[in-house]
Amino acid sequence: MEQLEFFDIPSPCIRVCEVDEKGYCRGCMRNRDERFRWLEMAPAEKLHVIQLCKMRYRRKMAKKQTAGDKDKHSPDTPQRDLF
Numbered sequence: 001m002e003q004l005e006f007f008d009i010p011s012p013c014i015r016v017c018e019v020d021e022k023g024y025c026r027g028c029m030r031n032r033d034e035r036f037r038w039l040e041m042a043p044a045e046k047l048h049v050i051q052l053c054k055m056r057y058r059r060k061m062a063k064k065q066t067a068g069d070k071d072k073h074s075p076d077t078p079q080r081d082l083f
Contacts, residue, residue, distance in 0.1 A: 007043070008043075009043050009046035009047060009050070011028070011038055012028040012029075012030065012049075012050055012053055013025075013027065013028050013035075014027045014028060015027065016028075019032075024056060028053060029052075029053040029054075029056040029057050029060070030049060030053055034049050034052075
């Protein structure tokens with residue numbers, strides 16, 4: 001038994017439940033399937049999803065910096081604490 005199985009991985013949800021143009025939640029950066037299946041996922045799968053969310057968030061912020069846009073979900077939001 002792995003140590004991961006002893007501890008629950010908390011959801012990355014920050015209660016900003018809006019979907020962007022690519023189908024990702026603007027708050028936690030999970031796709032629809034990842035949000036709906038979260039409670040059924042194994043701990044290792046949850047960690048993988050969190051890593052994917054980190055990559056999506058960083059990619060999104062890098063794109064915004066190059067475009068010079070300001071979004072209401074700037075890096076000063078609770079999302080930054082997640083990553």
